[in-house]
Amino acid sequence: MRDLAAFVYLAVIVVVTLPAINAGGYEALSFNTPLAHQIMREAKSAGMRAYLNSSVRPCDDFYAYACGNYARINPATEQSTSTDLFTTLNGGYQRHVRQLLRQPKLTSDSGTEMRVKYFYDSCLNRTMWQQRAQLLQLFKELGGLPALEGSAWDEFSFDAVELMAQLLRRFGKITLLNVKVAPGIAYSQTNRLYFGQHTDPLGEQASPWAQLLSDDLLLQRNLQQLLGLSAEIAHSTAVELIKLQLKLLRSKGEPSEHVPRLVMLSELDTPGLNLTRFVRSWLGLNYQLPVYEYVPSYLRQLQQLLASTPKRVLANYMLSTLLNDFMLEQVATEEQQQQLCARKTSELFETYVQHMVYAELALQNPQIPGMLRGLWQEQKLAFEQLLRHSWLDASTLEQALAKLKAMSFYIMGTEAQELEQHYDELVISSADYFGNVQRILELRGQQLRLRLQLVPNPKLYEGMPMSPFYVPAYNRVFIPASFLQHRYFWDEAYPMALKYATVGYSLAQELAHGFDDYSRRFDEQGSLRNWWQQNATAEFEQRRQCLLAQFSEGPTMPDENIAANVGVAIAFQAYSNWLQQQTSELELESLPRMSHSPQQLFFLGLAQLWCSDLLPQLRKLLDSNVAYTPHEQRLQSMLANSLAFAETYACEQNSRMNPTHKCLIF
C-alpha cells in the first residue's frame, strides 16, 4: 500500500509540474509521443484512484466514494484553512505570476508591465517598521483605530456613514454597504449606482464562507503581529469583527429582492443611514439621478446594526479592511516573501496580472483558447437540445433560445490596450511599498467615481475570480486566465470524458446561470424584461421550490443549485453528443487500471472537481453560523437529481444517490 502511495505522489507531481517545465523554456520538449501519453494516462489514473475510497458503494454516497481519501492527501491546515481544486488552481496561477514577476525588466516591457515589476520589487524590499508607522498615521487621519487607541479613542467625533464615505472616496473600499457602478438593468448602455448587500451571496465563489473565516483568522494574526496588540485584545477584536461580519451576511433576501429597483436616493434615507449625505461625501456633489437598490432587507438590517453596534466595533471593522491591503505578514524565508508579494501584486493589479498570465499561457498553448471556444459551442448546442425537449411553451422557448444564442464568452485578460490606459498615470516606486499601495487604491477610488460618467465596458471587469462567472447585464460568461492552465483538468492524452466533466461542466454551469432565478429575468440584451409566459413562470417556480425543499436542513444558495442541476444535464448531453459522433473504437475513453465506463468516468471526473477539506474549527463555525452549500451537498443534489447518473452507475431505486422523487429544472 505504501509503495503504491509513493507512486501515486510521484505521478501526481509529474502532472502538476508539466506546465512549469513548459514555462521554463522547454517548449520544444514534446508531450505528444505515445510514450508520453501513456505516462500521463497512468499518472491521471493514479491521481484519480488516490482520492477514491473504493470501500464505499457509489450509489450509497458518491462524494465519499469519489473523494474519500482527498482530505488525507490534501489536508486543510492553519496556513491553508480549506483545500479544494480551486485552491490548487489558484496555487498554480500564483506560481505563474511569480515566474512572470521575477523575469528581468526589458525595454520591450509595456509601461504597466514595468509598474507591476517595480511594485513587486517594492514589496520584497519593504521594511516592516516603516510600514507600520505609516499605517498608524493613516488610521490617525481617519479617526484612529479603537483597538489600538484604547480609551483614548475619540468616540464622539466618530460618524459611521462619514467614515464609510471617506474610505470609498479615498481608497475605493467597500465596507458596510455595497456600492457598485454597473450597467443599468432596464437600459444596459449606461452606468448606474447600485446600493445593496455588502457581500453578494449570488457571487460565484468556490467556498466564500470558508474564505471569509480564514480571512478572519488572518485578521487576528495581523492585529497581533503587525499592529502589536496583545494576544487577548487581538482575539477579542477579531471575534467581534467576525460576529459583525456574519450578521452582515446573514440577511440573504429572497431572490426577487436581488432584482434591483430604481429609486431616488432620498427615498432610501433614514436618520441612521442617510444615503444622500453618504453620496454627497463620497462624490463631492449632490447626486440627482435615480439609483438602484437591491436586497432592501439588507439596508434595513444595516440601519439596525448601525444603531445597535458599539461605535468602536464599527470603526475597528471598517478600518481593518485596510490592513490586508497595506500590511504584509511577517514571513520567515525569502521564498515565502516572494509568494506573498506575488499574491499581493495579483490582488492589487488584478486584471493586469490576469492579462500577463493570459499572454504567457496563450503563447505556450496557442490551441487552448480555440479549444475553449469549441467546447463552449458544444455546450450551447447541448443546452439548446435540452430546452427544446423541456416543458417550456413555444413562446417562452423561442425567447430562451434567443437569449442562449446571444450569450457570449470572454477570456479575461485578453485586452491589453485598455489596461495600459487604465494605469497610465500610476506612479510606482521600487523603494516605496506603502506609497505604492496607497496610490493603487486611490486610483481604484477615482476610477469608481469616474465610471459613473462612462459607458459600460465589460472588458474591464474587476476582481480576480478563479472560476468562470456569468454577468446578466452583459449576457456574458467570463473565463479567468487561470482556467487556461488546462492540465489540472484535461489533456489530449486523457479521456475526453474528463474534458466534458470539468471544463465542459464549468462552462455549462455558467450557461445555466443565465437561466437561474435571478438572471432569467434579464433578456438577451442584458436588460430586465419579463419574457416568460405566466404558466412558464409558475412552472419554473414550482421546480425551484422542489429543489429548495430538498435542502430543508439548511438554507442554501438556490441559484447555485439551479445552475448545478441544469449544468450537469448540459455537460452530460454534450459528452453524449461527442460520443455519438465517434466512429472508431473508444479505446482511449478509459484509464489504465480503472474499469470505469466512459460515462462513469464522466461522473467521477465531475465529482472530483468538488473534493475538499476544511479545517475542523471552521467547519464547526460554519455549521452553527451560516447558510452555505458545501461542495459535498452541492454534488449530492446535482447527482441525486440526475437520471443519467443513476443509469450510469445502475443505482437501485430509492438508494441515497437515486431517490424516486427528483427535481429537474428543465
Ligand SMILES: *[C@@H]1O[C@H](CO)[C@@H](O)[C@H](O)[C@H]1NC(C)=O
Ligand atoms: C472508506 O470507506 C469506509 C467504508 O465506509 C470507511 O470505513 C473508511 O473510513 C473510509 N476511508 C476513509 C479514508 O475515509
Ligand SMILES: *[C@@H]1O[C@H](CO)[C@@H](O)[C@H](O)[C@H]1NC(C)=O
Ligand atoms: C439626509 O441628509 C440630507 C443632507 O444632509 C438632509 O437634507 C436630509 O434631511 C437627511 N434625511 C434624513 C431622513 O435624515
Ligand SMILES: *[C@@H]1O[C@H](CO)[C@@H](O)[C@H](O)[C@H]1NC(C)=O
Ligand atoms: C529599499 O528600500 C529602502 C527604503 O525603505 C530604499 O532606501 C532602497 O533604495 C530600496 N532598495 C531598492 C533596490 O529599491
Ligand SMILES: *[C@@H]1O[C@H](CO)[C@@H](O)[C@H](O)[C@H]1NC(C)=O
Ligand atoms: C396554463 O395553465 C393552465 C392550468 O394548468 C392551463 O389550463 C392553460 O391552458 C395553460 N395555458 C397555456 C397558455 O399553456
